[in-house]
Amino acid sequence: MEITLKNLNAGYIINKKEKNIITENLNYTFESGKFHFLAGVSGSGKSTLLETMCLLIKRISGEVLFDNKLIDDKKNLKEFRNSSGIMLQYTEKQFFNNTIKEEIVFNLKRNKLDNKEINKKLKEVLYLLNIDKKLLKASPFEISGGQKRTIALASIIITSPKILFLDEPTAGLDFESKNIFMKTIKELNKNSNITIIQSSHILDDIIEYGDNVFIVNKNKKYTYGKPKDLLFSKSILEEYNLIEPEIYKYIEELKKLGIGNLDNISNSNELIQRIFY
Numbered sequence: 001m002e003i004t005l006k007n008l009n010a011g012y013i014i015n016k017k018e019k020n021i022i023t024e025n026l027n028y029t030f031e032s033g034k035f036h037f038l039a040g041v042s043g044s045g046k047s048t049l050l051e052t053m054c055l056l057i058k059r060i061s062g063e064v065l066f067d068n069k070l071i072d073d074k075k076n077l078k079e080f081r082n083s084s085g086i087m088l089q090y091t092e093k094q095f096f097n098n099t100i101k102e103e104i105v106f107n108l109k110r111n112k113l114d115n116k117e118i119n120k121k122l123k124e125v126l127y128l129l130n131i132d133k134k135l136l137k138a139s140p141f142e143i144s145g146g147q148k149r150t151i152a153l154a155s156i157i158i159t160s161p162k163i164l165f166l167d168e169p170t171a172g173l174d175f176e177s178k179n180i181f182m183k184t185i186k187e188l189n190k191n192s193n194i195t196i197i198q199s200s201h202i203l204d205d206i207i208e209y210g211d212n213v214f215i216v217n218k219n220k221k222y223t224y225g226k227p228k229d230l231l232f233s234k235s236i237l238e239e240y241n242l243i244e245p246e247i248y249k250y251i252e253e254l255k256k257l258g259i260g261n262l263d264n265i266s267n268s269n270e271l272i273q274r275i276f277y
Contacts, residue, residue, distance in 0.1 A: 001066055001083060001162040001195050003030040003053055008062035010045065010052040019060050022048045024220040026062070030197055034211040035189045037227070038199040041241050044216045046199040047167050053197065054086050054165040066163075085156035085164045089171045092140070092148035100143070101136035104154045111159075125158045128192075129184060146177030150184070157188065164188075166198040170205075182209055203231050203245040208267040215240050228266065247271065 011022040022045035030036045038046040051057040053064055055072060066083075069076045097103040104125065108118045126133055129150055135143065140151055149169065156164065166185070170178040186209045189196050200206055206213050207227045214224040217240045223230065230236045232248050250271060251262050265271050 002032040004065040006063040009060040010049050011060050023216055032195050033193045036197045037206040037210040037213045039213050040216040044218050050167050050199045083162040085161035087169050088167045091152040095140045100138050100140050100151055103140045107159050121158050125154050129154050145173055149181055163195040168199055204247055
């Protein structure tokens, strides 16, 4: 699924006369099947933009389209809702079922699918996300933070969305759980052709996993392009008040030591392979 912004002003309507515009006159297309990131410092508007695109916040003006259809047109809205999944920070705090199985299949039951189809989809999502079926009888409130985030993702993926909107989905996770979650998302993007739009402040994740990055700042400026083209640029980092990615710092230091052939590196594992093997 493709998302297009046309002269979009996103922000908050305070009253009839007062509006707080966060991002202004945005024109951009989030290409179908790609992994897109929204980047920017805290308060830059990336979460506001994400929530506007998936209709959690009403836009101030302009248009949001999916596959060239107006997203909030009544005849299109149901199709968009049925084709999209939304995962906000700490989505697992919205759990309310007694078991993990009930949590994962909740939306399917709400849509009145029969048990045979529900069990088929459940089996598929357990395999896809590498979830041990022994967990199904456990309480979703008594598992680790990483497992909770995976279960939250499973409850979305089981509905077969064409696009995922993710707002800082790894917030609060430890390093290992974050990496597992991000690799899972990337595999979904590659193998299932799901369009992903994710807000993040972790630039190294954007470089490693992203196809494109859209950067916003508090001055209502924006830019977009390939992650390494922008996030390895000192001028862009300075203009948008972003801290240099760790991988960029490592590469620059190694170049000072005379180590070459470090182009096209996107993560520390690739860097180690290039140096030692």
